[in-house]
Amino acid sequence: GAVVSQHPSRVICKSGTSVKIECRSLDFQATTMFWYRQFPKQSLMLMATSNEGSKATYEQGVEKDKFLINHASLTLSTLTVTSAHPEDSSFYICSASPGGGHGRKYGYTFGSGTRLTVV
């Protein structure tokens, strides 16, 4: 299959601190990973596209200095929420696809998500 692992599943942090979320592809190499944010009862909102070895591409309206993305290897992308504030509280989800024939078979796989609460 195509498995994506995301950690932590839940984190509570104090306002002003930074939080790192990890997304790993376990059985395939992912040159590209996607980071989404989801508000309650709403669909997924693409935040940024993470590219291995290069800078991430951020969607309009997403602050790249607040949401730092690092894709240092073909199996790991991290999202760091810097100087978190209560309005950053949300459900963050990563996604990746093996691409090619494997991708066409399994499509895009999602991590289990990280619920961030900033107090």
Place this chain on the structure above:
Amino acid sequence: QKEVEQDPGPLSVPEGAIVSLNCTYSNSAFQYFMWYRQYSRKGPELLMYTYSSGNKEDGRFTAQVDKSSKYISLFIRDSQPSDSATYLCAMSLSMDSNYQLIWGAGTKLIIKP
């Protein structure tokens, strides 16, 4: 107009009923069509995946794509309470790993015992 339109519901049906979920889209270039199921506080799970037009069946689930009408459907037969979840449609121009998915809003489905 959004690229992908999906009624957010909620859609409430009795157990055993046939459920029909739908999405319409505007970009005729979309080739890959997916249905994801998302339980509360979990990541989306790929349910059905179809390339181009046609039908695909997997157990109680059938996905249909009508590219001429730019309309996709997911049918659930013999619905069960465990099917209660949010169902999101998604589509893409390509399944190469750097292509992003375009999402519907998601339909919340409630199956009443």
